[in-house]
Amino acid sequence: MSLDTHVVEQRKLTRKEQRDVDSKTRLASPGASLIAVLIAVFWTIPTAGLLITSFRPQADIRRTGWWTALLNPKFTLDNYIDTLGANNLANSFFNSFIITIPAVVIPILLALLAAYAFAWIDFKGRNFLFAFVFALQVVPIQVTLLPLLTQYVQWGLAGTLWTVWLSHTIFGLPLAIFLLHNFMKEIPRSLIEAARVDGAGHVRVFFQVLLPLLLPAIASFGIFQFLWVWNDLLVSLTFAGPEYSPITRVIGELSGSFGSKWHLLSSGAFISMLVPMIVFLSLQRYFVRGLLAGGVKG
Amino acid sequence: MEWFLKPETLPEKIGVMVLAILLFAAVMGLVLAVVDRPRLPRWVPAVGYLGPAVLLITFGLLWPGLNTIKNSFFDRLSQNFVGIANYQTIFTDMGFLIVLRNTLLWVLLVPTVATALGLVYAVLVDRTRVEKFAKTLIFLPMAISMVGASIIWKFMYDMKPGKTQIGLLNQIVVWLGGEPQPWLLNPPLNTFMMIVVMVWIQAGFAMTVLSAAIKAIPDEIIEAAKVDGVTGIKLFFYVTIPSVRPAIIVVLTTIAMGTLKSFDIVYTMTGGNFESSIVAQEFYVQSFVQGRPDIGAALAVLLFIMITPIIVYNVRQMRISEGER
Numbered sequence: 001m002s003l004d005t006h007v008v009e010q011r012k013l014t015r016k017e018q019r020d021v022d023s024k025t026r027l028a029s030p031g032a033s034l035i036a037v038l039i040a041v042f043w044t045i046p047t048a049g050l051l052i053t054s055f056r057p058q059a060d061i062r063r064t065g066w067w068t069a070l071l072n073p074k075f076t077l078d079n080y081i082d083t084l085g086a087n088n089l090a091n092s093f094f095n096s097f098i099i100t101i102p103a104v105v106i107p108i109l110l111a112l113l114a115a116y117a118f119a120w121i122d123f124k125g126r127n128f129l130f131a132f133v134f135a136l137q138v139v140p141i142q143v144t145l146l147p148l149l150t151q152y153v154q155w156g157l158a159g160t161l162w163t164v165w166l167s168h169t170i171f172g173l174p175l176a177i178f179l180l181h182n183f184m185k186e187i188p189r190s191l192i193e194a195a196r197v198d199g200a201g202h203v204r205v206f207f208q209v210l211l212p213l214l215l216p217a218i219a220s221f222g223i224f225q226f227l228w229v230w231n232d233l234l235v236s237l238t239f240a241g242p243e244y245s246p247i248t249r250v251i252g253e254l255s256g257s258f259g260s261k262w263h264l265l266s267s268g269a270f271i272s273m274l275v276p277m278i279v280f281l282s283l284q285r286y287f288v289r290g291l292l293a294g295g296v297k298g
Numbered sequence: 299m300e301w302f303l304k305p306e307t308l309p310e311k312i313g314v315m316v317l318a319i320l321l322f323a324a325v326m327g328l329v330l331a332v333v334d335r336p337r338l339p340r341w342v343p344a345v346g347y348l349g350p351a352v353l354l355i356t357f358g359l360l361w362p363g364l365n366t367i368k369n370s371f372f373d374r375l376s377q378n379f380v381g382i383a384n385y386q387t388i389f390t391d392m393g394f395l396i397v398l399r400n401t402l403l404w405v406l407l408v409p410t411v412a413t414a415l416g417l418v419y420a421v422l423v424d425r426t427r428v429e430k431f432a433k434t435l436i437f438l439p440m441a442i443s444m445v446g447a448s449i450i451w452k453f454m455y456d457m458k459p460g461k462t463q464i465g466l467l468n469q470i471v472v473w474l475g476g477e478p479q480p481w482l483l484n485p486p487l488n489t490f491m492m493i494v495v496m497v498w499i500q501a502g503f504a505m506t507v508l509s510a511a512i513k514a515i516p517d518e519i520i521e522a523a524k525v526d527g528v529t530g531i532k533l534f535f536y537v538t539i540p541s542v543r544p545a546i547i548v549v550l551t552t553i554a555m556g557t558l559k560s561f562d563i564v565y566t567m568t569g570g571n572f573e574s575s576i577v578a579q580e581f582y583v584q585s586f587v588q589g590r591p592d593i594g595a596a597l598a599v600l601l602f603i604m605i606t607p608i609i610v611y612n613v614r615q616m617r618i619s620e621g622e623r
Contacts, residue, residue: 040436276441
């Protein structure tokens with residue numbers, strides 16, 4: 001990390017540029033840089049260690065630390081081939097997609113409708129109902145699991161994908177409605193009213209005026225919900241039958257039973273992390289925007 | 299109908315998945331078509347638009363929540379009223395008291411340490427050339443599952459007898475001349491080792507929100523402080539921190555709530571053994587492993603009760619800071 005403080009430009013600096021330069025001189029002391037580098041290293045090394053391990057031969061993993069591979073590199077894809085074959089991990093990898101895609105799309109559909117009503121239709125009790133939905137965001141899902149499970153059993157649905165989709169949809173709805181409502185509110189009323197004066201009904205206003213403007217908001221929530229569902233352990237443990245186990249759950253269970261079979265655990269863990277990392281890095285902008293809009297789910 | 303409820307092959311699963319999405323989309327389309335006729339009373343569209351979501355929330359959050367509260371006062375078969383007996387068990391049994399103590403440690407340490415680190419880091423990399431890259435490094439743990447993070451750290455903490463270690467932490471201990479430790483087996487140390495993992499995950503969130511808050515501090519304030527000769531560490535404590543105080547509170551409370559609710563780390567790293575359990579983990583064990591849904595219900599309600607004051611504080615602080623504006 002080079003934090004040199006040369007003033008690059010000779011012309012008169014704008015205020016923002018001046019502040020940029022000031023802030024560099026302000027905290028770019030060697031001590032400050034050192035702390036920043038230390039934190040960055042501490043945050044990176046654990047992941048790097050397991051990633052390197054996942055490519056090392058099984059015998060090496062057991063005998064030496066991963067850092068020795070930096071001086072004496074010997075890498076292989078065997079671990080990945082083994083985990084995908086041996087533990088039916090490929091199957092659970094696909095299960096994760098099967099679970100995640102509807103669990104992202106369905107709450108978006110439902111929340112778009114609800115958020116539109118909250119934002120643009122006047123009715124009695126609107127504020128109260130919205131505050132209520134907002135408050136439900138913080139309910140820990142633990143309080144809902146057992147009664148829901150009992151209900152699913154009574155309906156003869158227990159263990160099916162339908163219960164997993166339905167549960168994820170429900171748990172995601174309050175945040176989805178809240179986020180989309182906040183973005184919808186920012187769209188100028190005049191735009192909507194102009195369309196309505198032209199004779200457009202709610203449906204046309206919704207699809208022609210609002211939807212294009214809402215795409216960033218939808219992306220924000222979509223990526224939240226995608227990460228949440230893909231990485232979820234509790235909901236799948238509770239509702240999904242074993243044949244529908246998503247990869248995160250399988251890896252979690254392997255961690256208990258495998259003890260120190262690090263060649264399988266490391267490669268399996270990275271297979272499970274690959275998709276959320278790609279989604280995250282490519283859509284980071286929308287994720288951050290969602291975070292800052294107050295969309296936060298534990 | 300068998301494949302509809304229990305698809306077995308991948309094509310069958312994909313088929314059912316597409317069907318599920320289409321089904322919901324069709325319901326939506328139907329609602330829109332019915333509701334959007336002219337000259338309907340005003341409440342009809344409102345009900346149509348809100349109906350599906352409100353129905354699901356009532357069925358999936360409200361009704362089960364109330365049910366759980368009720369069940370926490372009944373016995374394990376949910377038949378006989380037992381008063382506060384389940385809560386009494388939680389607050390008197392030695393094992394549960396350790397669970398409560400651990401939960402307290404988690405909820406106090408994770409938010410404060412993660413927020414402090416996130417804030418310091420956000421200030422340090424603010425407006426540097428490597429800012430974007432440096433932030434992504436800290437932020438990345440948020441993308442991976444807590445299960446994945448637990449495995450990453452379990453490997454860091456790995457212990458073997460003898461001098462050669464494959465876990466980095468014990469190797470460092472050996473290099474420094476110490477004895478390798480079973481980090482996850484000895485209480486209360488194991489709780490702190492797992493708290494490190496949660497801090498590692500949450501600091502990125504704190505950094506992102508606080509970094510945005512720092513960038514929003516008006517130039518005038520910084521300049522005025524500089525004119526008065528306030529720089530460096532003093533600027534950080536007397537200008538930066540007070541300016542981003544509302545954001546700090548949001549971050550602290552959000553992380554505290556997330557910490558209370560999640561059990562993934564404990565489930566994956568120790569399974570709640572060795573006196574390392576927390577309320578969320580114990581809820582899972584009692585409800586689904588031990589067959590004590592009554593205790594599980596009481597623990598879930600307890601979680602809810604612990605979260606409530608955090609929210610109330612958060613909302614109140616937001617009101618205060620809005621009033622200042």
